[in-house]
């Protein structure tokens with residue numbers, strides 16, 4: 001072999017060696033990469049498993065949604081998953097980049113609802129806040145019938161376990177096709193208000209459990225941190241509606257909700273007119289050439305509310321309450337407003353108390369309804385069998401009665 | 403439609419309401435166990451049993467939902483004997499499952515209780 005040939009062979013061998021080395025190196029990196037991506041991919045599975053263990057019903061959702069097939073609140077588990085992910089990605093603040101308060105209908109005479117709602121819609125309100133105990137919800141549904149608004153918030157009472165199902169169904173029927181429906185538990189159920197038991201028998205946890213099973217965005221209202229912590233074990237609520245104004249600031253609840261991406265909805269931002277002549281609020285209002293109401297609505301947003309409910313039956317006030325996007329309350333003025341805090345819930349007429357834990361105390365331990373002793377089949381089974389017999393008899397009567 | 407039929411229907415609706423209220427007791431049981439499970443860090447077996455209990459209560463809830471739907475259907479078909487008969491029979495068939503499920507739930511409940519008692523003793 002001459003020198004040239006040897007040199008050529010050496011170069012060839014060199015190239016092959018470098019080639020092998022490079023390909024091995026590449027293999028390693030891609031292996032690393034793929035094992036890394038495997039890890040990332042395996043994470044959601046793990047968490048899915050965790051969810052399945054923590055919330056066994058997640059793997060066993062009710063299959064028949066015939067009762068509310070068209071409602072956006074009911075969704076397939078896959079769709080729920082998709083929504084949950086997109087919700088997690090969407091910061092709560094973005095929901096209202098331009099603040100448009102929701103229109104509250106509490107204390108509006110049912111005979112006036114038609115006109116008031118028509119005025120509200122023409123003024124620019126796209127969200128409505130209602131409840132099954134405001135006495136005007138059916139009228140709201142009629143008024144919204146010909147319009148498709150963005151969202152309707154409604155509340156149902158956690159009076160007793162079996163009331164929840166018909167209440168949900170009624171709300172879904174009422175607002176079917178009128179807009180997205182958010183159903184919330186109005187308060188945490190049986191509770192203590194200033195030391196004494198209120199709403200005895202109302203099982204908030206059981207009611208929430210059903211709500212969370214039946215709709216994809218279960219929401220709550222007047223829930224404090226202890227309640228939220230408890231029900232989050234079942235499913236994180238979509239939203240918590242609470243009173244927020246300078247007198248009752250709810251900082252702890254807001255912080256809790258923000259941290260966990262639970263939307264915060266404020267009610268009674270105007271504190272029932274108790275700040276109408278307050279010199280600090282009046283001063284800030286005149287600084288911005290705004291009304292006291294506008295300052296207070298803006299305050300609730302800047303405090304962290306994602307949605308603020310306001311109610312008025314007056315057309316010019318409706319427009320005024322929407323005109324809150326061309327100014328910002330400065331940090332200094334926010335501090336001055338924060339200084340007005342007295343922790344008085346105007347709603348409950350109490351002072352030095354806020355919804356949870358002082359007003360709505362922690363969940364009460366529920367006691368099983370006593371049933372008399374029964375044969376070994378079991379107390380409940382025995383009673384259900386007896387009930388079934390009576391249902392059969394009533395059914396037969398219904399069929400056989402002319 | 404006659405008043406007698408209307409009354410019979412009301413009775414049916416009330417009874418189904420009571421039936422579903424009794425199912426609510428299962429939720430209280432689950433709630434009880436959830437508290438204990440947290441307190442004592444009980445083992446996986448109990449988690450599984452509670453999960454089964456949850457699943458049963460989910461089925462019962464679905465049955466109550468379906469029963470309410472059937473009641474609505476019956477109400478709207480009260481003038482049509484044939485249709486009412488079919489729906490009433492469907493309702494009874496649907497609810498007939500309830501007592502068996504509840505008996506199953508009670509058996510689970512009993513087992514969970516036993517585990518819990520053992521666990522509480524061990525933790526003492």
Ligand SMILES: NC(=O)c1ccc[n+]([C@@H]2O[C@H](COP(=O)([O-])OP(=O)(O)OC[C@H]3O[C@@H](n4cnc5c(N)ncnc54)[C@H](OP(=O)(O)O)[C@@H]3O)[C@@H](O)[C@H]2O)c1
Pocket residue numbers: 103104105106107129130155186221222241242266267268269270271272273291293294309310311312313314317320321347
């Ligand atoms: N989840 C709950 O437990 C809960 C509790 C309470 C309320 N909410 C909801 O939140 C909504 C709002 O709360 P809210 O009704 O208690 O209180 P709000 O909206 O803070 O205040 C309503 C009162 O302020 C007056 N008002 C409205 N705009 C005004 C303005 N620009 N200037 C002066 N006064 C004005 C209204 O009178 P006019 O109508 O005469 O204008 C009404 O008397 C309710 O409608 C309800 O939907 C929920």
